[in-house]
Every structure is written in structure tokens, then in C-alpha cells.
Amino acid sequence: xxxxxxxxxxxxxxxxxxxxxxxxxxxxxxxxxxxxxxxxxxxxxxxxxxxxxxxxxxxxxxxxxxxxxxxxxxxxxxxxxxxxxxxxxxxxxxxxxxxxxxxxxxxxxxxxxxxxxxxxxxxxxxxxxxxxxxxxxxxxxxxxxxxxxxxxxxxxxxxxxxxxxxxxxxxxxxxxxxxxxxxxxxxxxxxxxxxxxxxxxxxxxxxxxxxxxxxxxxxxxxxxxxxxxxxxxxxxxxxxxxxxxxxxxxxxxxxxxxxxxxxxxxxxxxxxxxxxxxxxxxxxxxxxxxxxxxxxxxxxxxxxxxxxxxxxxxxxxxxxxxxxxxxxxxxxxxxxxxxxxxxxxxxxxxxxxxxxxxxxxxxxxxxxxxxxxxxxxxxxxxxxxxxxxxxxxxxxxxxxx
Amino acid sequence: xxxxxxxxxxxxxxxxxxxxxxxxxxxxxxxxxxxxxxxxxxxxxxxxxxxxxxxxxxxxxxxxxxxxxxxxxxxxxxxxxxxxxxxxxxxxxxxxxxxxxxxxxxxxxxxxxxxxxxxxxxxxxxxxxxxxxxxxxxxxxxxxxxxxxxxxxxxxxxxxxxxxxxxxxxxxxxxxxxxxxxxxxxxxxxxxxxxxxxxxxxxxxxxxxxxxxxxxxxxxxxxxxxxxxxxxxxxxxxxxxxxxxxxxxxxxxxxxxxxxxxxxxxxxxxxxxxxxxxxxxxxxxxxxxxxxxxxxxxxxxxxxxxxxxxxxxxxxxxxxxxxxxxxxxxxxxxxxxxxxxxxxxxxxxxxxxxxxxxxxxxxxxxxxxxxxxxxxxxxxxxxxxxxxxx
Numbered sequence: 001x002x003x004x005x006x007x008x009x010x011x012x013x014x015x016x017x018x019x020x021x022x023x024x025x026x027x028x029x030x031x032x033x034x035x036x037x038x039x040x041x042x043x044x045x046x047x048x049x050x051x052x053x054x055x056x057x058x059x060x061x062x063x064x065x066x067x068x069x070x071x072x073x074x075x076x077x078x079x080x081x082x083x084x085x086x087x088x089x090x091x092x093x094x095x096x097x098x099x100x101x102x103x104x105x106x107x108x109x110x111x112x113x114x115x116x117x118x119x120x121x122x123x124x125x126x127x128x129x130x131x132x133x134x135x136x137x138x139x140x141x142x143x144x145x146x147x148x149x150x151x152x153x154x155x156x157x158x159x160x161x162x163x164x165x166x167x168x169x170x171x172x173x174x175x176x177x178x179x180x181x182x183x184x185x186x187x188x189x190x191x192x193x194x195x196x197x198x199x200x201x202x203x204x205x206x207x208x209x210x211x212x213x214x215x216x217x218x219x220x221x222x223x224x225x226x227x228x229x230x231x232x233x234x235x236x237x238x239x240x241x242x243x244x245x246x247x248x249x250x251x252x253x254x255x256x257x258x259x260x261x262x263x264x265x266x267x268x269x270x271x272x273x274x275x276x277x278x279x280x281x282x283x284x285x286x287x288x289x290x291x292x293x294x295x296x297x298x299x300x301x302x303x304x305x306x307x308x309x310x311x312x313x314x315x316x317x318x319x320x321x322x323x324x325x326x327x328x329x330x331x332x333x334x335x336x337x338x339x340x341x342x343x344x345x346x347x348x349x350x351x352x353x354x355x356x357x358x359x360x361x362x363x364x365x366x367x368x369x370x371x372x373x374x375x376x377x378x379x380x381x382x383x384x385x386x387x388x389x390x391x392x393x394x395x396x397x398x399x400x401x
Numbered sequence: 402x403x404x405x406x407x408x409x410x411x412x413x414x415x416x417x418x419x420x421x422x423x424x425x426x427x428x429x430x431x432x433x434x435x436x437x438x439x440x441x442x443x444x445x446x447x448x449x450x451x452x453x454x455x456x457x458x459x460x461x462x463x464x465x466x467x468x469x470x471x472x473x474x475x476x477x478x479x480x481x482x483x484x485x486x487x488x489x490x491x492x493x494x495x496x497x498x499x500x501x502x503x504x505x506x507x508x509x510x511x512x513x514x515x516x517x518x519x520x521x522x523x524x525x526x527x528x529x530x531x532x533x534x535x536x537x538x539x540x541x542x543x544x545x546x547x548x549x550x551x552x553x554x555x556x557x558x559x560x561x562x563x564x565x566x567x568x569x570x571x572x573x574x575x576x577x578x579x580x581x582x583x584x585x586x587x588x589x590x591x592x593x594x595x596x597x598x599x600x601x602x603x604x605x606x607x608x609x610x611x612x613x614x615x616x617x618x619x620x621x622x623x624x625x626x627x628x629x630x631x632x633x634x635x636x637x638x639x640x641x642x643x644x645x646x647x648x649x650x651x652x653x654x655x656x657x658x659x660x661x662x663x664x665x666x667x668x669x670x671x672x673x674x675x676x677x678x679x680x681x682x683x684x685x686x687x688x689x690x691x692x693x694x695x696x697x698x699x700x701x702x703x704x705x706x707x708x709x710x711x712x713x714x715x716x717x718x719x720x721x722x723x724x725x726x727x728x729x730x731x732x733x734x735x736x737x738x739x740x741x742x743x744x745x746x747x748x749x750x751x752x753x754x755x756x757x758x759x760x761x762x763x764x765x766x767x768x769x770x771x772x773x774x775x776x777x778x779x780x781x782x783x784x785x786x787x788x789x790x791x
Contacts, residue, residue: 212539213757284661291653296542296766300730374729381730385652392656 037062037097040109042071042090047111047121056129060099061109065090072112073098074151075125080108081188081320082327083147088115103132112151117158135335138279145282145328146275149189153267156185160263164256167223170249176227180310181362183220186263187314188321190292191285192277193266202262206297206304207243217243218258221305226252228307235306279329283395286325289318290388300381302369312359312366315380319356322391323349329398338397341390348387355383418559419498422469424778425638426627429502430717430742431616433595435557438587438721439564440644440738441572442550442771443579445511451523454511455790457578461505461554462784464574468567471498474574490573493566501563503571504555505785506642506773509534511551527789529633531745535643535772539757540765547646547769550582555642555740557719561586583769585646587721587738594719600673600681604649604722604735605764607666608673608681612707614717625715628744628777635788638777643749645739646723646769652732654764665760667703675703685709700760711755714748716741736765746772 037060039050044067063073070091075084075098084107085100104127112119163182166174186193186204194200201210203219210217217225225232226247233244247255269275297303299311299318326345333342360366372380420428445454467474475488512528514520537543554571556564565586572581591603595616600608614621623629628636654662659670667685668675675685677696687704689696697704708715718741725734743749756762776786 208542209540212537212541287656291656294650294653294730294732296648296650378729378731381732385731388653388656392658395658 036060040064040073040111041066042073042111042113043067044069044113045120047073047109047119047123049109049123049125052124053126053128054102056102056104056127056132058099059102059127060097061087062095062097063087063090063111064095065092067113068092069113070115072115072119074108074110074112074119075100075102076108076110076122077327078106078108079320079323079327080122081148081324083144083151085144086147086151101132102127104128104130112154116154118155136331138332141329141332142277142279142282145325146270146277148324148328149192149270149277150267152185152189153263153270156182156263157260157267159185160260164260167227168249168253168256170252172227175223176308179220179224179227179308180305180313180366183310183314184317184362186220187317188289188324190318190321191281191288192270195281196266196269199262199266199269203259203266206306207238208297218255219262220259222255223259224305224308226255231307231309237306279332279399280395282325282329283398286322286394287388287391289322289325290384290391293318293384294381294388299369300377300384302372302377305369309368309370310366311369312356312372313362316356316362316366319349319352319387322387326391326394329394333394333397336397336400341393341397344390345387345394348383348390352383352387355380418500419470420500420502422466422503422779423781426778427502427504427639427775428469428778429504429555429557430626430640430719430775431594431622432500432502432557433598433616434590434593434719435500435502435559436588436590437558437561437564438590438738438740439556439561439568439584440587440740441554441556441568441584442582443552443554443572443575444582445521445551445579446577449578450521451790453578454522455784457575458505458786459784460574461571462779464571465503465505465785468570469498469501469503471496471501474570490566490570492569493563496560496563496566499559499563501556501558501567503567504557504642504775506553506555506775507786507789508549508551508553508771508773510549524789527633527635529628529636529774531632531747532641532774533746535746535753535770536750538753538767540762540767541770542648542766542768543770544768547583549771550773552579553642553644553771553773555719561588585644585723585738585769586725587723589722591720591722591737592718594717602673603720603737604651604724605654605662605666606670607662607668609666609668609702612715614715621715622717625748626717626742626744632744635786635791636774636776640742640744640775641746641749642771642773642775643739643741643743643746644769644771644773645767646736647739648734648736648766648768650732650764650766651735657764664698665701665764667697667701676701698760700758702756702759702761705755705759706752711752714751716743716748716752736768742775 040061040063041048042063042065061073065071070089072086072088074086077084085098087096087098090096107125107127108122109125110119110122159182163175163178166178201215205219206221207217225243229246232238238244293299293315299315302311304314305311330342420432422428464474473489478487478489478491478494480487509532511522512524554568556567558564568584589601591609592613593600603609614625626640628639663669663676673681674683675697677686677689685697685703685707687697704710720737720739723736723738727733741749779785
């Protein structure tokens with residue numbers, strides 16, 4: 001499985017990404033007609049950009065699809081997650097343009113053949129010159145975030161398919177390895193998934209929640225309970241519960257198939273043309289992701305993945321998701337005169353990531369959360385609080401009446 | 402002090418802070434809510450029987466008569482024989498009665514026995530039909546060690562020391578028959594039971610339960626709170642007490658915007674008025690709309706809990722705030738110790754089930770629960786729940 005695990009930490013502290021984007025589909029008012037388009041050659045396994053740098057201002061990419069699959073092209077922020085601009089539905093043989101207003105900073109380019117998965121040919125792209133003087137528009141910022149949500153679900157589906165393959169075929173070792181990784185995309189955008197009332201319970205409910213609400217216990221945590229059956233039995237909380245009986249291959253196939261159906265439905269729902277969010281959805285989501293970590297049944301107390309103890313992956317992904325949402329509305333906050341809050345959040349995110357980094361990484365794995373002691377958890381809690389407090393002021397900084 | 406009932410701190414004006422212990426109903430239900438609570442749950446000692454229970458209730462009745470009048474227990478703080486420990490522990494000396502009320506309840510296990518230990522108290526045939534255990538509710542995270550109990554005492558007073566003194570001494574009197582199972586201190590009453598009282602805020606900083614049944618609503622009390630002819634004779638004039646220990650994740654609540662907090666509660670923060678009105682006691686208008694959206698959110702607490710949306714079900718709330726230290730993550734152990742009285746436990750369940758989609762659920766967890774039948778008031782010369790044993 002190819003998983004996007006490269007994350008540049010503390011990136012925000014190193015220098016704010018300064019981007020204003022007018023539209024996603026390449027329709028930009030007042031685009032400089034003299035500016036020369038940067039040629040991009042997209043194929044089924046590569047994404048070749050004719051230059052690695054450009055001057056700040058209007059930047060146009062002219063993307064030609066030389067492959068056999070319908071393709072997409074992305075310009076990503078310095079954290080490799082925030083979507084600065086994207087152009088979709090590039091048919092084989094076709095050429096489409098992406099035009100963005102890009103300020104100085106570090107970016108990444110990426111193609112996504114088949115419009116699903118993590119993409120190919122990710123490469124650095126640098127913009128130099130003067131900072132932009134333009135103010136971003138609300139609609140463009142929202143479209144940018146919706147694009148990010150779509151991208152996360154497009155990565156989620158094939159990752160889940162691979163995880164379910166291993167689970168169904170009885171390769172428990174591989175399925176256990178993939179379990180925390182496959183949840184990353186979901187944990188980054190959980191508040192959006194929760195907007196579709198019936199999906200999050202099917203995908204991500206823990207056993208007590210499903211039991212209390214009288215719902216069938218399905219999704220990630222049902223599979224977790226089966227994969228870590230020994231742990232679930234030893235844990236003692238569910239003594240005598242029928243869910244402690246190891247599942248048969250047929251039951252595994254049914255459960256796995258259901259998870260694939262449910263995450264696919266999520267992907268389809270956020271891809272619907274009328275799916276949109278408000279600015280407050282984005283900023284409240286940034287706060288909500290941090291609240292998820294601290295909740296009594298969340299990651300900080302080690303309840304989220306009570307059998308697998310992989311809570312630090314979820315913790316990291318929640319914080320990343322929060323950071324991307326913040327990053328997306330950053331310029332709006334700054335243009336509203338909230339530079340101080342933006343700087344404070346940058347510092348607090350950097351502190352949070354720096355501490356999390358001492359526990360591992362997606363690439364190397366994180367330590368098992370049951371080995372993280374009370375003192376260490378209290379330190380994580382303190383850093384999280386320090387981040388959550390200024391985050392509670394972001395909506396007011398971005399949404400102006 | 403020599404013998405007999407020793408009067409504490411006997412100064413002028415003492416009578417004004419005494420709530421009568423005797424009456425048709427137990428005190429501490431419609432009594433204007435005092436500011437402080439010490440609530441205690443007890444378990445009967447293994448192997449105890451009917452006589453033990455009767456003796457305990459008699460001893461508690463005697464002690465409650467003295468305590469609620471601000472009198473020291475038994476031979477007081479200084480017994481004649483100094484080789485004896487004092488019968489009264491002494492910390493309430495000089496504090497007067499402080500409007501102390503002691504409200505006693507009987508748990509369901511007293512009637513049904515636990516497991517297969519038969520009918521230890523000979524009460525199986527006296528179990529009221531309505532006395533069914535509470536069902537489990539969505540989002541419950543109940544701790545067994547802080548739920549249930551064979552007996553309960555709600556001690557309310559103006560001064561926490563008076564309430565604690567009462568529970569401490571009643572627990573001491575119970576030894577050999579019953580032992581303390583769990584207990585809870587509370588402060589800052591969160592509801593009014595009398596129209597003269599202002600409704601204070603809970604730890605979310607909101608007024609809640611302003612639709613409470615009040616002490617002067619005689620008809621409503623009979624209709625909703627006091628057990629009537631539908632119940633067994635021994636319980637008529639009594640009630641059922643539900644206690645719920647509700648943890649509040651106040652750190653995340655404090656970071657919710659004012660708009661969000663008000664939307665969740667369905668009331669304004671400062672005045673406590675329903676979002677459709679201007680004053681606290683304005684009736685909420687659930688039909689009110691603004692820009693095609695309901696003014697009071699469909700999942701707001703005030704809407705879901707309101708009698709209008711619960712087939713007219715009303716309860717008498719008597720909750721208190723609590724803060725029990727903090728946890729290892731540096732989060733405050735804060736919440737609401739919810740207490741309600743109703744003539745049938747099913748009324749509480751009816752309202753609680755309606756709260757399943759409550760927006761507030763994101764910020765609370767029910768972590769303790771208890772249900773007790775509250776016998777009617779005690780008359781002079783009688784003991785608590787005497788009719789139950791006749």
C-alpha cells in the first residue's frame with residue numbers, strides 16, 4: 001500500500017504559506033494573459049512538471065494527460081495536505097489548466113491517475129518573490145477545503161480495500177499493521193463524516209456507543225476487536241459478550257465488505273456537486289478534531305483504540321486535520337487583522353507536533369499507548385489544551401458579520 | 402452538658418433555621434433548596450435481616466429528629482464518662498440547624514434480594530409495581546462502585562459542615578446493619594423548588610430546570626410527584642428519587658462559542674430566557690422560526706426535556722454542582738449531581754430517553770445512577786417507612 005505518510009512537521013512555524021486562490025477549476029478573473037503556463041505531463045505512473053519554481057502571483061499549470069486513466073493535478077501546501085489548487089477530470093489525451101494566486105513558499109505538485117488513491121509523482125515546487133496583496137474570497141477557501149476532504153476520502157477507499165483484503169484472507173499480522181495507518185485519512189476529516197449522521201456510527205463507533213444506541217457494532221473498531229481478540233478478552237470489560245467470539249472467514253468478509261461500502265458512500269457523498277461546507281464548519285471542525293482527542297472516550301485517555309492501543313496515530317491525524325483546516329482559513333484570518341492569533345496557533349501546533357514526534361511517526365510507527373504513563377499523558381494533555389484554547393477563537397477571527 | 406438531648410449553640414433565633422422533620426411528606430423535596438448537599442448511599446451488611454433493617458430505620462429516625470433541630474446526638478459531645486468516645490462527633494457544635502433536611506430512600510434490592518439470597522427482609526410481596534429498575538440509556542458510562550445502593554440519605558443544609566456532620570453520624574449509627582457504599586458532596590443548588598428562589602446557574606453557566614414543579618403547585622405535586630392511589634398504601638405521599646452523577650467535560654464546553662452554548666441549551670446564557678423569549682420564565686415557543694429555521698434548535702436541551710415534548714411529564718429537580726478534584730490528565734472532575742423526584746420512575750425514563758439526540762450529550766457523561774423509593778413523611782412517635790413493616 002502506498003500511504004501518504006510524509007509529513008513535514010513544524011512547517012507552519014517555519015513560515016506561513018501565503019496563498020490566495022480564486023477558483024479551483026482554473027477560472028480566474030484578471031489572470032495575467034502574458035504569464036507563461038507551466039507544462040505538466042501526467043501519466044498513469046508519473047507527474048512531470050517542466051519547472052520546479054515560479055515567481056509569486058498568478059501561476060498557471062497546463063496539464064496534459066498522456067496516460068490511459070482520467071487524471072487530476074494538485075498543487076499542495078508545505079504540509080503536503082492543504083490543497084492550494086486542483087484540476088480534475090483530465091481525460092486521456094486532454095489538456096486542462098490550473099491557475100492559482102501563489103505567494104512565496106514551499107509547495108508540492110501531485111497527480112492522481114484514476115482520481116483515487118494517494119497519487120503519483122509528488123515533487124517539491126517553490127514560489128519566490130513578494131507576498132501577495134490580494135484578499136482571499138470565502139467561496140474559494142471553502143472550495144479549497146472541500147477539495148481536501150474529497151482527496152482524503154479518495155485515499156481512504158483504496159487503503160481500506162487493502163486493509164480488508166488482508167483481514168479477510170486471514171493475514172492478521174498485515175491487517176494489524178495496516179489498522180492504524182488506514183484510519184489516518186478518516187481521522188483527519190472526522191467532523192465532516194459526522195455530518196452524515198448515519199455513516200460515522202457505522203464506520204467508527206466504539207463498542208459501548210453501538211451497544212447503548214442499539215446499533216449493529218460494525219466498522220473499524222469491530223474489526224479491531226476481532227483482530228486483537230486476545231486483548232479484548234484479557235481487558236475484562238466485555239466478559240461473556242458474544243462479540244468476543246472470533247469471527248469466521250464468512251463473517252469477516254461480510255464485515256469487511258460493509259466497511260468498504262460505508263467509506264465508499266462517504267467518498268461519493270462528499271463528491272456530490274451540491275456538497276459544501278460553511279467557513280464555520282471548517283473552523284469549528286478544526287476545534288472539534290482537538291476535542292475528539294481529549295474526549296472521555298477519546299485518544300488521550302486511551303479509549304479510542306482500547307484493544308489495539310494505536311491511539312497515537314489517531315491523535316496525530318486529528319491534529320493534522322485540525323492544522324489543515326486552520327491553514328486553509330489562515331489568509332482570511334490575517335486579512336481580518338488576526339495575525340497575532342495565527343502566529344499563536346502556529347506556535348502551538350509546532351509545540352504539539354514536536355511532542356508527538358517524540359513518540360514516533362507514521363513511517364516508523366508510534367509507541368503503543370498502553371505504555372504511555374500518566375505523567376506523559378498529562379504532558380500531552382497540557383500541550384493539547386494550549387492548542388485548543390486559541391483554536392476556540394478561530395471561528396470569530398474568520399467569520400465576520 | 403449532662404444528659405438527654407443536648408442543644409447545640411442555643412442562641413436566640415435558632416428556631417428560624419429549623420425545617421420540621423415531621424409531616425405528610427418527607428422534608429427535603431419541596432423544601433426551598435438549600436445551598437449544600439451531602440448525599441450518601443448505603444448497603445445492608447451481608448447476612449442482615451428484617452429486624453436489623455427495622456432497628457436501623459428506628460435509630461435513624463431518632464437521630465434525624467435531633468439533627469434537623471440542630472441538637473447534638475445521644476449524650477452529646479461530652480459524655481459523663483470521659484472514658485467513652487463522644488456520641489456526637491462534635492463538628493456541628495454552634496452551627497445551629499442550618500435548614501438541615503434528611504430525606505431517606507429504600508433501594509429495590511431490599512425488596513427483591515440480590516442473586517439467590519431469597520427475601521432477607523420479608524419485603525418481596527410489598528414491591529410496588531412501578532418500582533422497576535432504570536433502563537440503560539444512550540451514552541451511559543456508569544461506574545458500578547458509584548451506582549445504586551440499598552438505602553440513601555439526601556442531606557441538604559445551608560452549611561456543608563452541617564450536612565456532612567449528619568451523614569457522618571448516621572453512617573456511624575448504621576454500623577453492623579448497613580455500611581456506606583458511596584457518597585457525594587454538592588454545592589450551589591442548580592434548581593429552585595420555590596417561586597421565591599432565583600434559579601442559579603450550573604457549571605455550564607446556564608440556568609436549567611426552570612420548568613420545575615414548584616412547592617406551591619399543590620395540584621401538580623399530586624399529579625406528578627407524590628405517589629397516590631396507583632401505588633401501595635405504605636408509599637402514598639412518598640415519591641421516587643433518581644440520582645444521576647453527570648460528568649461535564651467543562652474544558653471543551655468552555656471553548657464552545659456563546660452561540661453554540663446557547664443553541665445547545667436553547668436558552669440565553671445570562672438571563673436564562675428561552676431563545677424564543679426574553680425572560681427566564683417565558684414559556685418557550687417551539688414553533689418560533691427565524692429565516693425558516695427553528696429559533697430553538699430541534700436537538701436543544703430545553704426542547705427535548707420540556708413537558709410539552711414528553712407527553713406532559715414533569716419532575717421535581719433538586720440537583721447540585723460537584724467538583725471532585727481532577728484527573729491525571731489535568732481535567733477537572735466536575736459535573737452535576739442530578740436529583741429528581743417523581744411519582745413513578747418511568748417518568749424519569751420517559752424524559753431521559755427523549756434526551757438521546759440532545760446536543761448537550763457531547764459535553765456530558767452519566768457516570769453514576771441510583772433509584773430509591775422515598776417513603777412518606779414521618780409522624781410523631783412513628784419511624785421511617787413504618788407502614789411498610791405493618
